[in-house]
Amino acid sequence: MIQRPSLADLNSYWLATNYLSAAQIYLRENPLLQEPLRPDHIKPRLLGHWGTCPGINLIAAHLNRLIVNHDQPTLLITGPGHGAPAVLSNLFLEGSLGERYREYKLDGEGAKNLVRDFSWPGGFPSHLTPATPGTIHEGGELGYALATAFGAAMDNPDLLVACIVGDGEAETGPTATAWHLTKYLNPKRDGAVLPIVHLNQYKIASRTIFGAMSDDELRDLFHGYGYEPILIEAHDSENSADERIPVANHREVANAFDQAIDRIQKLQRRWRNGEGEPRPRWPVILLRSPKGWTVTKELDGERIEGTHRSHQVPVEDPRNDPQHLDALDRWLRSYQPETLFEEDGSPKPSIIRWLPKGARRLGMIPEANGGSIRKPMTIPDWKQYELDIDRNHRGRETASDMKTTGEFLRDVIDNNRGRFRLFCPDELNSNRLGATLDASQRQFVWPTPADDPNIGMQGSVFEMLSEHTCQACMQGYLLTGRHAIFPCYEAFVSIVDSMMGQYAKFLKRSDEIEWRDQVSSFNYLLSSEGWRQDHNGYSHQMPGFLNMLLNKKAQNVRVYLPPDANCLLSTIDHCMRSTGKINLVIASKQPMPQWLSAEEAEEHCRNGLSIWDWASSPTDETVDVVLACAGVYPTAEAVVASRLLRQTIPDLRIRLVNITDLLILEQQSFHPHGLNNEQFDHFFPPGTPVIFNFHGYPSAIKQLLWNRPGHERFRINGYIEEGTTTTPFSLLAANGIDRYTLVDQVLCAGAIERPELRERCVQTRTHFQDVREEMLRHAQHNGEDVPSFTQWEIEPLANAVQGDPI
The missing domain is CATH 3.40.50.970 (Thiamin diphosphate (ThDP)-binding fold, Pyr/PP domains)
Structure with a gap:
């Protein structure tokens, strides 16, 4: 009664x-x-x-x-x-x-x-x-x-x-x-x-x-x-x-x-x-x-x-x-x-x-312990959406990684109505996720004109031009047992830095509470990256959200930089299945070269990093220089730099390592995903110079490598607060992550490692410095880059054309 x-x-x-x-x-x-x-x-x-x-x-x-x-x-x-x-x-x-x-x-x-x-x-x-x-x-x-x-x-x-x-x-x-x-x-x-x-x-x-x-x-x-x-x-x-x-x-x-x-x-x-x-x-x-x-x-x-x-x-x-x-x-x-x-x-x-x-008490309502009522999503096999890759002509195929992922998320929405949402600050189309609107309208209940696109009274897409509101709504949605993704411009997600920090503390403390069950991970999907905000200029070039996450507890944070569409599909699939994490995924919306097949991408993402043999010198001998990269645009520049080097000085032994799970660089004792010293040395042999081309601020990589023995041999390139209205190549060059800067850095390191190649290295450096300056003059005069800038194709080394590197 x-x-x-x-x-x-x-x-x-x-x-x-x-x-x-x-x-x-x-x-x-x-x-x-x-x-x-x-x-x-x-x-x-x-x-x-x-x-x-x-x-x-x-x-x-x-x-x-x-x-x-x-x-x-x-x-x-x-x-x-x-x-x-x-x-x-x-x-x-x-x-x-x-x-x-x-x-x-x-x-x-x-x-x-x-x-x-x-x-x-x-x-x-x-x-x-x-x-x-x-x-x-x-x-x-x-x-x-x-x-x-x-x-x-x-x-x-x-x-x-x-x-x-x-x-x-x-x-x-x-x-x-x-x-x-x-x-x-x-x-x-x-x-x-x-x-x-x-x-x-x-x-x-x-x-x-x-x-x-x-x-x-x-x-x-x-x-x-x-x-x-x-x-x-x-x-x-x-x-x-x-x-x-x-x-x-x-x-x-x-x-x-x-x-x-x-x-x-x-x-x-x-x-x-x-x-x-x-x-x-x-x-x-x-x-x-x-x-x-x-x-x-x-x-x-x-x-x-x-x-x-x-x-x-x-x-x-x-x-x-x-x-x-x-x-x-x-x-x-x-x-x-x-x-x-x-x-x-x-x-x-x-x-x-x-x-x-019972469960009607304010302290015992099930929704306040959302992990206890959370049900896994029905997620289609991401390989259904894979891009076919010609392994003999890697990079020839270009595609928008985000657009491909939008087709995947469209079907995720279709399979999980009522328990999955996108919370986005009015950037869904701009970030090339428009395919999701084939499965769902933007929910908006008040009346709008009949010709307003994709707006209806119910839907799995929430768009409001307030990052704060999207963040908080998504927290409420996840913590009551559901699933979501937060697509956002990279430059403006920093608006919620402090909210993310508080949520990370909430997750960390929740892990210590016996009766708290883990909720679905908070998945940030950032695009409109700074490296292709050349038209919007300096205000839209801001990769600092990544640095904020690095300071949070390792068991609750992951940072992913998938280099192409198949890797992005694999990463998003993993993130949507995970619990108790803040997953940061940074991806490209512009058409960019595609490198890995679905099988290769799956293994690459599972391992977190790998040696790309097809972009490295074909040698079993000691490596002279490691060229490491993380992020879509730094990876593309690193791959082209490796191609140019192998064409001009094939005797210089170069290894290209791509990192997609960024925190794997940290020592295992600091991060559960981190490499132990033996594994780390496999990719980055002791004493070997490493040129690291990175998506964000160089300080992020320095922070991860600080406790590694011999970290001083790493030279880190990244965003150094140089930007304006430019062409894509000019923006890369202004921050020193372009292919020709990489070539120059590798040749400097190679001349030290291989004295017998020093003269050729010096001559080649001069040549590529001239090429770089000519490309910058062309961009300034014509308002666009030379056509060769987007020629990313990598053929097997045996078929590569020796000689003119342009």
Whole structure:
């Protein structure tokens, strides 16, 4: 039988969560004040954020009432993540915390451990983490809780995602764009998002924008966004029998939540019955409450409740200041903990008897542990899409690697509707993935002209010109058990650097939590690479996202630089099957030479690197120079450089090594994919000079090689912040990764290694330097490169034409 809560039940529960929240911030002993409060009961370091806790507790109480009354599966996302004491208090009382961790069982010992362990070494930190049951968003970095909520709701028709948005958080750019996501949410096939804007007027030390707005201004703003705003002011009830005990106006708050769920259910019924309106308006609750509500009113002659002074630790020094100790004692006892907890410390049955049970609890909803409900995708055999390669004329065939992969992803979408999406900042066609639109429309629910291409009310493609929003939506989608890919311009994915960093921390911490199951990997597919942004110029040339990933935990990060279409197909297939990773794949959208057959590509990608014998000198003797490469454009230049060298000085022994799994270069002791020293020496023999042509900043390779013995023999070429509006060859040359620079570097190293070839090396260097300068003059004068620049074909060495290298 359902136990529906009374208003008194709601208030008692709210008082209990408020008490536990404050106790977590302050107390190390005497958690229920069963003896007089002394300074030694206080924690030596007071950490936490009290100001938002009473509002979060009020919202949680009423969400629990909504869940019980409507049997509504509800996922809570808490934007003000530093309100962790409030969330933990609710999880403790509902039993989720004790179910995940025995030390927090629903008894006196559990309450004691909860209070002591908050912001305590080895305990819960002052913000939400993956260790917190029910959490898919930490909230430490403000701004993208709302978009994460919408991502969680997509393709989840029965789920309600309640999202608390702090009025400080609402000032951030990512939140500002996320309000528009109702225009993408389909009431027929998606779940619902209920934003709850917590308006308590203050940030750390200053007024919030939303908190300073009038009721009419807030209603107008959110009505303009496309919502039906429900504005409610939470305050002390006038019906309190004892003015010393805080009592909230629960009836008014309950009415606001009832209005919201009623509107959501009616809207979904209309749409699912085929009667949907053209511009569905979802509810948003605008909840005003005093900052730090129920804390002491004044201290040291200054107002505390309702001001920024209650943001973190409102009573600052109770260990050393007797007046502060007395104020804390009076504050905590105002909740009358003896009426909320039994003598043994366990909560009174009346406090918790009405709460949701089992998987309906906020901490135990399955979607908050998405790996537990994740199902593998149905992925077609990528070799069906392979490009045929003539092994006697490698490089003759040119193709867009991304376009080929788009055909593969088209069928992935077709096979996995409702559990796979592309999240892309309006760059799908530009990145040559247009084939995916043969299988899916771009989902957009609000009306558009009939001739708008590939737009419909439901689809597996989400496009919005906000990298922040795409990132956050995809996080919400993945963390609730689904699969996705994030195609993006290479230069602009760095907009989400900090979000990626926080997500990497989430994955790392999740690996350490026994009950957390791994979710599908976050797959970045970057194209519109800097090396072919010659027309857009310097602003579009930025490969630094790769460097950011290198600083994350090795078990959670992979970086792939497939050199051609078949390698890209193999890599994407692998990434979509993986779990618990952030996979960065950088690929070309422009027609580029194709080098490897499907079988060769599969082996190459499995190994992470290989010696390309067909582009190397045919010798079993000691290698003079290793020419290494990683990335589509650096690889093409390296292959051509090797061809030129073998044509002009065939006695110089050159080995070409291509790397596609970049982190394989790191030592095995640092990275699970890394080569051990013996394997590394097989590809890069000790003492042999290595010329490395790299896609990104040279510092990335230097970082990976730093712990390798003899790393000083590596000469790294890469992007060195030189660029403008150029031709493709001019951009390569400006950064020193063009074929002629490589030839020059190899010849310099070869002259040292093989003194008998020194004179020929010097003569050849001069020749190719002249060729390079002539090509640059041609580009400057004609606005395009010489036709020979795109002649990448590599014939077997026996058939190669000796002589003129152009």
